[in-house]
Amino acid sequence: MQNRVGSKGSTATAALLSLLIVIMVGLTVYFFTVKQFFAPPPITANGELIDRQYNLTLYMTGIVFILSQIGLAYAIFRFRDKGQRAQFTRGNNTLEMLWTSATIVVFLGVGILGRKAWAETRFTPASADAIKVEVTENQFVFNFRYPGPDGKFGRLDPKLVSASSGNPIGLDLNDPAAKDDIIVPTLTVPVNHQVELELRSQDVIHNFYVRELRLQQDAVPGIEIPIHFTATKIGQYEIVCTQLCGLGHYKMRSVLNVVSDSDYQDFLKQQAAAQ
Ligand SMILES: [Cu+2]
Known part of the structure; x- marks a missing residue:
């Protein structure tokens, strides 16, 4: 059996995979910015509220999407197999607590901000002369x-x-x-x-x-x-x-x-x- 330690992985494979991820992120961002598949403009005041909420959610999740995918592409290339010995890690509790609480804050925050747009058609009764x-x-x-x-x-x-x-x-x-x-x-x-x-x-x-x-x-x-x-x-x-x-x-x-x-x-x- 060949001893894996000391043999090197291919740099080209890691570079290609990283590049592919960057291209996919670029294409995704492109389709959202040209708004090719977007809905026609709303014709109600509530529809405008919903659009504002939708855009807010889209921007926030969009930024997280771009950063995490670029981070993934970077990690694939940076930590590619160079023949080094693999190291065991128990992770970083502080970092994990940080991004878990950040996710909770964003998730609840977006929900609370959007409650008006949603409740207006669901919980507010129609006016008597409707x-x-x-x-x-x-x-x-x-x-x-x-x-x-x-x-x-x-x-x-x-x-x-x-x-x-x-x-x-x-x-x-x-x-x-x-x-x-x-x-x-x-x-x-x-x-x-x-x-x-x-x-x-x-x-x-x-x-x-x-x-x-x-x-x-x-x-x-x-x-x-x-x-x-x-x-x-x-x-x-x-x-x-x-x-x-x-x-x-x-x-x-x-x-x-x-x-x-x-x-x-x-x-x-x-x-x-x-x-
Ligand atoms: Cu039907």
């Missing part, structure tokens, strides 16, 4: 229900659910409040008005996600989940289901139309006449 829309999801469609001119949602009966006969959410037309309810496959809301959605699901777990709202919430069978937002920019945005909910999941999407006040009134009138 426009209420009920969202019912099932494989693989969205249905949006407006209460109509009377401002009241009519009764629903699961036994009446029948998409093929034009009653996808099971509206009970014997209830007078149900007669003027508007049910449409896309969501139309007025700009600069708070909207409260009530998310429901008829079968499996689905999701309601609009990138520009920075809002993503599951729809879970058996519970009604309220979320709210105030869109500040007129436009058309994509609503997608982000839960893998079955074979047709890939095509489960809808449209969010943010329109002017007068266009919203026109939409309600047109729909009321069409129902």
